[in-house]
Amino acid sequence: MFEPKEPQKKLKYEELRIYTDEELNNYTEEELKEFKCKHPIPDVEDLEKGPWPSFVADAKREALHRRKLPDDRLLIGKYVVEDTLGQLQLSFDHGETHWKHGGIVGVFGYGGGVIGRYSDVPEKFPDIAHFHTLRVNQPASKFYDTEYLRTLCDLWEFRGSGMFNFHGSTGDIIFLGTTTEQLEPVFYELTHVLQQDLGGSGSNLRTPSCCVGKARCEWSCIDTQDMCYELTHYYQDELHRPAFPYKFKFKFDGCPNCCVASIARADMSFIGTWKDDIRIDQEAVQAYINGEIPPNGGAFKGRDWGKFDIYKEVINLCPTKCMWMEDGKLMIDNKECTRCMHCINVMPQALRPGKDTGVSILFGAKAPILEGAQMSVLTIPFMKCEPPYDNIKEIVEKTWDWWMEEGKNRERLGELIQRYGLPKFLEVLELPPMPQIVKEPRSNPYIFWKEEDVPGGWQRDIKDYRSRHKR
Amino acid sequence: MEEIKKAILEFAEKTGKTKFYFKDMEKAVHKVMPDVKARMIKKAATELINEGKLIYFSTGSTTMYGLKGRGQTEDH
Ligand code: HEM
Ligand code: HEM
Ligand code: SF4
C-alpha cells in the first residue's frame, strides 16, 4: 500500500485563489481578434498559420488578459508576454538569440530548479529584463485536479509571466519568466502551501518522471508511481545540490511500450517486464480471429484493413518469430520472446504480460550535445522491483560513484560508458555479462578475454607451438 | 570538514576563474587531502553555499560554483 511521506492536505481553490471570476474572464473573443501586440511581430505571427496549435496564439490571449488586469493585481511587468514575443521577433530579424546564458539566481540552499535568464536588450523590452525559469516537480504521472491547476495558474499570473509549459520534455512543469525578487516568494508558496517542490536543472539529478503505471494501465509490471516518488524523495540531495559532471535522468516505464520514452531520454531507464510466460486466453484469441473483438482495442476501427488476420497482424510481425498456431491454438515459445508487447497491444483481451514481474534497467540515453543522440543500452535484463528498492538504489549508487569519479565535465553517463566500453561498466556494477544484453556479436561486445581468464595467460612456449605449426 | 572547506576556499580564491566545475574543486581538495571522498567534498561545498561564501552558477544545463562577490552579480 502506498504511504505518502508527509501528511497530504487537500487544496481548496476557493481558499487560495487570487483572482475573481471577472478578472479571470476579462476579455471577449472580439477583443482578441482586434488585439495588436505592443511590438510589430510579423514573423512570430506567421507561426500561427498551419494546422497545429500555436504558442503564439496562446501567448496573445495571455498578453491581452494581462493588459486588462489592473496594475496592482500583477507583481511583475504587465507587458512581459508582449516583450517576450517582441524579443523573439528581434531574434528572427537578427538570426541570433537575445537571451543571456545562465546566471547565479536560485532559491536559498538549492543549486537547481531555477534557471537565470536576462534579456540583452532590456531597454527595448523592459518587462523581460529578468526572465527566470523555474522547474517545478510534477506529481507522479502528472495527475492533477483542477483545484490544484487553478491555484498554480493564479500564483504564476500574480508573481510571474502567467506562461507555463505543461510539461517540459523531462516531465516537470516549467514556469516561464519572472524577476529575481519573486523567486523566493514563489518557492515559499509552492513548498509551504501547495506541497510541491522545485525540480532539477543543471548538473544534478533531474526531475524523475513515470508513466501512468498501475494507476490506470493494466500492463504495468511495476508500480512506476511509487518507485518515482520513492527515488525522488530518497535522492533529494542529488536533486537539489548539483555535484555531478552533468545532468542525470531517471525515467520509469511500466512495460516495454515505454510511454515516457525512458529508453530514449534517461541516463537510467527503468522498464517493467516479466520473467514467466505471456498469459493466453485461447477463447479470446478465437474471438479476435472471428472478428468478435476489435483488434488494438478498436484504435484502428475506421481503417479499411479488412478482416482481422492473426498471421498478418500478429504472428508474422513478432520480431523473434516465436509464435505459431497449432490445432487452432495460439502458441508462444516464451524463451525466445523479447517482450516487445506487439502481440499484447493487438489482442489485449487475449494476451497479458506474465505474473512474475520486475524491471529491466538500461543505461545511457541522451540527446546530441558532445556526441550524437543515443538510446539506452540494456544492461540488467531483470531485477525484482519492490519497495524500498534497496537492490535498485545499490545499482544507482555504484553508477554515480563511477561517473562522478571518471566522468569528465559535461560528459553524460552514456558517453562515459562508450569511452570505457561496456565490459568496464559491467565490472563497475559487479555484474556478469548475460546473453540477453548481447544484441548481436560485435555491435555491443561485452565479452573480452582477460589474461587471468586464460590458462597460462598471454605467455606461451613459442618452440612448442612451432613444433606443430610451420611458419 | 573545516579543513576541506578551507581547501575549497583557498582554491576558489587562488584560481583566476570566476566560476569552476565541481571537479576542479574536487581535484584541488585532493591535492591537499588525497583520501577525501567526493561525497564529503560535496557536503563541505554545500555548507559553504549555505554560509553564503560560495555561490552556484547555472546555465540551465550545467552548474558551476563560484566565490561569492567575484564576477557576476545576481542582477546580471
Ligand atoms: C513558449 C515558449 C517556450 C517553450 C514552448 C519552451 C519549451 C521548452 C522545453 C520543452 C524545454 C525542455 C524542458 C525539459 O527538458 O524538461 C525547455 C527548456 C529550456 N527553456 Fe524553454 N521554452 C519556451 C521559452 C523559453 C524562454 C523564453 C526561455 C529563456 C528566457 C527558455 C529557457 C529555457 C531553458 C534555459 C531551458 C533548459 C535548457 C537546458 O536544459 O539546457 N525557454 N524549454
Ligand atoms: C563454418 C565455419 C565458419 C563460420 C560459421 C564463420 C563465421 C564467421 C562470422 C559470423 C564472423 C564474424 C564474426 C564477428 O563479426 O565477430 C567471422 C569472421 C571471420 N572469419 Fe569466420 N567463419 C567460419 C570459418 C572461418 C575460417 C575457416 C576462417 C579462416 C580460415 C575464418 C576467418 C574469419 C576471419 C578472418 C574473420 C574476421 C575476424 C575479425 O573481424 O576479427 N572463418 N566468421
Ligand atoms: S509504459 Fe506500459 S505500463 Fe506504462 S502506461 Fe505505457 S503501456 Fe501502460
Ligand code: SF4
Ligand atoms: S511480445 Fe513480441 S516478441 Fe514476445 S511473443 Fe509477442 S510479438 Fe513476439
